[in-house]
Amino acid sequence: xSPRNALHMLSIRSWYRPMSLPRGMTAASxxxxxxxxxxxxxxxxxxxxxxxxxTFVAPTVRLQSADQTYLxxxxxxxxxxxxxxxxxxxxxxxIGLGTAVLATAAGMLLGLTAGYFRAxxxxxxxxxxxxxxxPSILLAIAIVSLWGASLQSVLFAVAISxxxxxxxxxxxxxxxxxxxLYVEAAQTLGTSPFQILWxxxxxxxxxxxxxxxxxxxxxxxxxxxILSFLGTGIDPQIPxxxxxxxxxxxxxxxxxxxxxxxxxxxxxxxxxxHILGDTTRDRLDPKAxxxxxxxx
Amino acid sequence: xxxPLLQLHGLSxxxxxxxxxxxxxxxxxxxxxxxxxxxxxxxxxxxxxxxTALAVMGLMPPRDMAITGGxxxxxxxxxxxxxxxxxxxxxxxxxxxxxQEPMTALNPLMTIGRQIEETLAGHGVTARRERAIEMxxxxxxxxxxxxxxxxxxxxxxxxxxxxMIAMALILKPLLLIADEPTTALDVLTQKQIxxxxxxxxxxxxxxxxxxxxxxxxxxxxxxxxxVMHHGRILETGAAADVLAHPQCAVTRALIAAGTDISVKxxxxxxxxxxxxxxxxxxxxxxxxxxxxxxGETIGAVxxxxxxxxxxxxxxxxxxxxxxxxxIARSIMRLTDPDSGTIHVGGTELTALSGLRLKxxxxxxxxxxxxxxxxxNPRRTIGQSISEGPCNYGLCRxxxxxRAQRLLTLVGLxxxxxxxxxxxxxxxxxxxxxxARALALEPLALIADEPVSALDMATQATVLQLLxxxxxxxxxxxxxxTHDLRVAAQMCDDIALLRAGRIVESGSAAxxxxxxxxxYARALLNALPGRPAKHDNKRRASG
Numbered sequence: 001x002s003p004r005n006a007l008h009m010l011s012i013r014s015w016y017r018p019m020s021l022p023r024g025m026t027a028a029s030x031x032x033x034x035x036x037x038x039x040x041x042x043x044x045x046x047x048x049x050x051x052x053x054x055t056f057v058a059p060t061v062r063l064q065s066a067d068q069t070y071l072x073x074x075x076x077x078x079x080x081x082x083x084x085x086x087x088x089x090x091x092x093x094x095i096g097l098g099t100a101v102l103a104t105a106a107g108m109l110l111g112l113t114a115g116y117f118r119a120x121x122x123x124x125x126x127x128x129x130x131x132x133x134x135p136s137i138l139l140a141i142a143i144v145s146l147w148g149a150s151l152q153s154v155l156f157a158v159a160i161s162x163x164x165x166x167x168x169x170x171x172x173x174x175x176x177x178x179x180x181l182y183v184e185a186a187q188t189l190g191t192s193p194f195q196i197l198w199x200x201x202x203x204x205x206x207x208x209x210x211x212x213x214x215x216x217x218x219x220x221x222x223x224x225x226i227l228s229f230l231g232t233g234i235d236p237q238i239p240x241x242x243x244x245x246x247x248x249x250x251x252x253x254x255x256x257x258x259x260x261x262x263x264x265x266x267x268x269x270x271x272x273x274h275i276l277g278d279t280t281r282d283r284l285d286p287k288a289x290x291x292x293x294x295x296x
Numbered sequence: 297x298x299x300p301l302l303q304l305h306g307l308s309x310x311x312x313x314x315x316x317x318x319x320x321x322x323x324x325x326x327x328x329x330x331x332x333x334x335x336x337x338x339x340x341x342x343x344x345x346x347x348t349a350l351a352v353m354g355l356m357p358p359r360d361m362a363i364t365g366g367x368x369x370x371x372x373x374x375x376x377x378x379x380x381x382x383x384x385x386x387x388x389x390x391x392x393x394x395x396q397e398p399m400t401a402l403n404p405l406m407t408i409g410r411q412i413e414e415t416l417a418g419h420g421v422t423a424r425r426e427r428a429i430e431m432x433x434x435x436x437x438x439x440x441x442x443x444x445x446x447x448x449x450x451x452x453x454x455x456x457x458x459x460m461i462a463m464a465l466i467l468k469p470l471l472l473i474a475d476e477p478t479t480a481l482d483v484l485t486q487k488q489i490x491x492x493x494x495x496x497x498x499x500x501x502x503x504x505x506x507x508x509x510x511x512x513x514x515x516x517x518x519x520x521x522x523v524m525h526h527g528r529i530l531e532t533g534a535a536a537d538v539l540a541h542p543q544c545a546v547t548r549a550l551i552a553a554g555t556d557i558s559v560k561x562x563x564x565x566x567x568x569x570x571x572x573x574x575x576x577x578x579x580x581x582x583x584x585x586x587x588x589x590x591g592e593t594i595g596a597v598x599x600x601x602x603x604x605x606x607x608x609x610x611x612x613x614x615x616x617x618x619x620x621x622x623i624a625r626s627i628m629r630l631t632d633p634d635s636g637t638i639h640v641g642g643t644e645l646t647a648l649s650g651l652r653l654k655x656x657x658x659x660x661x662x663x664x665x666x667x668x669x670x671x672n673p674r675r676t677i678g679q680s681i682s683e684g685p686c687n688y689g690l691c692r693x694x695x696x697x698r699a700q701r702l703l704t705l706v707g708l709x710x711x712x713x714x715x716x717x718x719x720x721x722x723x724x725x726x727x728x729x730x731a732r733a734l735a736l737e738p739l740a741l742i743a744d745e746p747v748s749a750l751d752m753a754t755q756a757t758v759l760q761l762l763x764x765x766x767x768x769x770x771x772x773x774x775x776x777t778h779d780l781r782v783a784a785q786m787c788d789d790i791a792l793l794r795a796g797r798i799v800e801s802g803s804a805a806x807x808x809x810x811x812x813x814x815y816a817r818a819l820l821n822a823l824p825g826r827p828a829k830h831d832n833k834r835r836a837s838g
Binding site for chain 1: 628630654657658661662664666669670671672673674675680683684687688729732736
């Protein structure tokens with residue numbers, strides 16, 4: 001390459017692409033994955049990591065500042081804040097992952113049925129529209145108050161209020177996939193509708209649904225915290241980030257760290273999940289796929 | 297003339313990934329073009345023809361391609377080092393481009409008129425509406441005011457290409473680059489568009505770089521020819537010289553594929569029993585819900601009767617929108633016909649559906665036009681080929697063995713069975729689609745424009761494969777095509793379709809040597825590379 005042309009390439013063709021990281025990898029996505037891995041490890045190994053029993057009440061050491069024994073201090077019952085945060089991650093991640101799996105599965109089932117079988121379409125989708133018309137927090141509160149506050153009822157309540165979003169996306173993906181030529185080809189080969197869904201539609205619709213799943217995971221964690229904060233969520237005995245914030249609220253003027261720390265954990269987790277979702281979406285982008293194909 | 301209008305000197309380009317340079321795509325391309333000259337750049341797909349054109353226009357995708365050397369000069373001005381603003385000034389009054397697919401090159405949300413006026417506005421021209429309407433008239437869109445206010449989807453393919461030409465030529469550029477502008481059009485429209493290009497550019501003294509893979513078109517319009525292959529220029533010269541004395545094998549292959557009408561030798565197998573009979577097939581689309589052209593619904597079928605005999609090939613020929621594909625989809629029951637009967641091996645199909653239809657589905661199979669969309673990208677080709685046999689109860693292992701056998705039959709190797717579709721070229725994918733159709737051992741095979749998405753050389757090998765398979769298996773083939781050359785090579789019988797009705801049918805030999813209807817004669821005369829004066833010669837040889 002002549003020097004003049006090299007200069008030209010740099011000056012015109014590549015000025016807007018200053019850094020060339022490996023495709024699909026950014027500093028943000030790498031750190032998001034690291035953060036999630038750390039939080040998951042903390043939650044999973046909580047019994048070994050947490051310095052204290054998160055539910056052990058010690059009135060003599062209430063509202064302690066951070067010191068050697070209590071790294072982040074204690075709350076109004078003298079419970080160790082750090083241990084409560086670590087255990088709280090268990091519930092948050094469980095709710096997040098559980099909701100993502102449940103809502104994706106249910107939404108997919110409904111969306112696929114609506115998208116592939118015309119007769120079911122308006123029935124299912126109008127029901128989904130009706131659910132979407134109710135704010136998800138209200139829907140969740142209603143369901144929890146119906147079933148009583150427990151981990152399971154919160155999980156199902158959050159999953160149910162997230163389902164319509166998935167169903168909508170799954171339906172539109174199914175509509176796109178069913179007009180594909182290879183679906184018609186399968187019809188001419190005598191493939192039954194269920195086999196067509198299983199072999200041809202689902203594999204090609206899965207990518208965007210997984211991306212949506214990560215977003216749902218994030219919003220479920222927030223929704224659970226809101227429920228706990230409002231006092232309609234999981235039993236206040238069980239440490240969750242929302243419960244810790246709700247209790248800390250009363251002492252925010254004396255000891256703001258009781259609200260700050262759980263909020264920070266919550267924010268960072270949700271941020272990391274969103275970044276992960278964005279990265280996945282970029283990687284599954286059909287344009288990225290075709291570019292990969294063209295390279296081969 | 298001392299200085300050529302356009303000069304490419306040693307132009308090289310590579311694929312790029314970030315800053316890494318990948319496979320070279322243009323290697324030392326040198327070309328020159330004088331004022332008013334027509335240069336045809338020919339080659340197979342992937343030869344680098346379009347990339348050369350994009351490089352001249354400064355439109356090479358900067359993320360994926362990088363120019364690695366050489367120079368492009370327009371009237372002596374260096375285009376590679378021109379800044380974007382200067383390039384914008386040049387595009388329009390100095391150089392313009394017409395793309396292959398006018399539907400994707402036009403903005404679907406803007407009227408034709410506004411898109412033309414946009415070009416004018418960019419160069420500060422006034423009285424834009426008048427100029428736009430005037431130009432639409434000149435490209436032969438009668439009732440120009442109506443087209444001025446039309447959206448791209450309201451126009452036919454030919455009309456859209458005329459609108460594109462209007463847009464490209466409105467500022468009277470010195471250089472027009474036309475990238476396969478007629479490949480997507482039928483022969484009659486192609487002939488009109490070529491005539492239009494010739495006429496308009498002669499008036500303004502515009503030079504044309506015309507990109508094509510069709511040597512017939514070259515013979516019609518080129519002054520000079522450049523043959524490209526794998527990013528290199530293999531041969532350049534005056535069109536007459538190159539066509540008469542091609543120097544390299546690639547050129548000879550392109551010429552053979554492009555200009556020969558060789559009618560298939562008479563098929564002796566006249567006694568074949570009818571395997572597929574269609575009678576009085578009608579399929580119309582609801583008014584107001586579909587595209588219309590001159591008040592007629594596009595793609596409708598209005599009473600078609602056909603009979604397909606084993607061991608023979610029936611060609612269904614017609615322009616875009618004449619209802620060819622609707623016939624295929626009705627037979628395959630991908631769409632339900634309004635009336636008429638379809639008999640396969642003595643059973644009437646239109647009354648059956650769902651599970652009762654399944655035993656008959658395997659008897660008729662189809663190969664679709666677009667090999668890039670007809671295979672599921674997430675299934676291996678082995679899975680795709682054995683899908684049919686598995687549906688009919690063959691165990692997975694036997695089906696896989698059959699798939700391997702079929703892969704060899706269609707000219708691929710057994711060991712590719714676990715690869716995915718994107719690892720194959722268009723022609724190979726069409727072979728895979730063919731293997732999938734044959735896996736059910738059908739009595740009849742419907743091939744819906746099986747080669748129109750492929751380049752000429754690949755077309756020839758796929759067509760040869762279809763002939764071989766018919767010889768080996770005795771399958772009846774219904775070949776749907778808009779390409780008379782393909783039909784001539786392949787078909788024993790032909791049904792000529794126009795606006796949903798058969799206008800002429802009979803043996804291929806008869807249709808090509810002594811067409812009965814005016815429409816058939818017009819189609820034959822419109823074939824590129826066959827000027828009217830050679831008409832008698834062709835008839836004699838056909």
